[in-house]
Amino acid sequence: MSFFGKKPSRLTQIIILGLTLRLILLFLDFGFDVNNHIVWAKEAIKYGLPGFYERAQVERFTTTYPNYPPLAIFLFIIAYGLYQFVFKATWRVNLWLPLFPSKLVIFLEKRQALAGFMKLPAVFFDLALVVLIYRWIRMKKDKNNIFGPLAAVSFILFNPGFFYNSSYFGQIESIPLFFILLSLYLLFFSKMHERHLQQALPFLLVVGLKDKKFLKAFFYFSLVYFINIYHNWPVPKIIFLENFVNSPMVVNGVIIVSLIVYSWLVANYYADKKTSPSFC
Known part of the structure; x- marks a missing residue:
């Protein structure tokens, strides 16, 4: 038993460890494409979604028009909204509480902090992918598997390519990959009505x-x-x-x-x- 009650499962423990690793990398740096993600979210919020893909972006980096699917845009909007909420809340607390560390507000004003928030959807789907693969391996119960489900998902959770791509570089390949595997999972392990x-x-x-x-x-x-x-x-x-x-x-x-x-x-x-x- 832990101090908080029931001890977390082994899967929960390694997911927390994998999440911690990703959070450490989240605000260190970001790939240039994350600038597009920021712009798309800002302009979708400011100008609305109707005509979004036909509208040339005011701020332009690697592309003039948005070229990511709608789900990605929605996730970027959520991430950007979360950043705005955290920034405003931190700013208000800093005004009300003199002892609050002002350097945190200064850090959140940097684009690096915003970019970190924009990488959260990819990090989330990294973890969702791990849970899905874990369930897949457990349900399959293949005696020929060399590794157990925990060891197998660790190869994804702590794979340098995966956490570098999502939490450091800021790319979203884990999102479509999750839905591809989810469709196969539902096909093999659920009954279609x-x-x-x-x-x-x-x-x-x-x-x-x-x-x-x-x-x-x-x-x-x-x-x-x-x-x-x-x-x-x-x-x-x-x-x-x-x-x-x-x-x-x-x-x-x-x-x-x-x-x-x-x-x-x-x-x-x-x-x-x-x-x-x-x-x-």
Whole structure:
């Protein structure tokens, strides 16, 4: 037992250690691209998000127009807002409390401090990536694994390339990497609901209206969508239809044909993308 109660788990302990390492590096220096992150956040807050990607930035560093995806911009806005909150709070405390260290306020006025705050999203996703990989390894339970989950995630948490890139250089590769692994994790370790197919159908229809050959895929997956729903909830109860959708031949046939159609869609997507970069 620790002084505060229950002793932190081993995973929590190494995450705290990894976070401490990153926080030490956070305010030492930053890559030139972080200037873009600062400008994008400031101008998104000042001028709003409508037309954000079409608007040339007032302050320009390596690029005139924003070229990061919306999620990154939102995270930069949050980081910039957090910096402003901390700076204003520190300034007020310094005015109210004479004993407060004024050098902290002076430090927060420097661009180096602001850059440190802008690197927080990447640091957070570094840690989120570690937790995700830890859960993945624990759920997989592969006897052939040479290392346990804690040792394995340590190779990420204390990998010089990872913490240098996020907490020192200020790049955000850990963010898309997290979502890529999260999608695979959910694919392998969670059950997809039969209703999830509905989310893809409107997009497939839009593509089909531009290219009629994709309408066939839209109608096919619409049928599969109905079969999936009726298979799970056969109402109204029609014996013939219920027996049909529960038939192993139908179930296996739908799986095989769906894989074929999906492969065809992927192949056509890349073929059309080569001939028409604006496709979709």
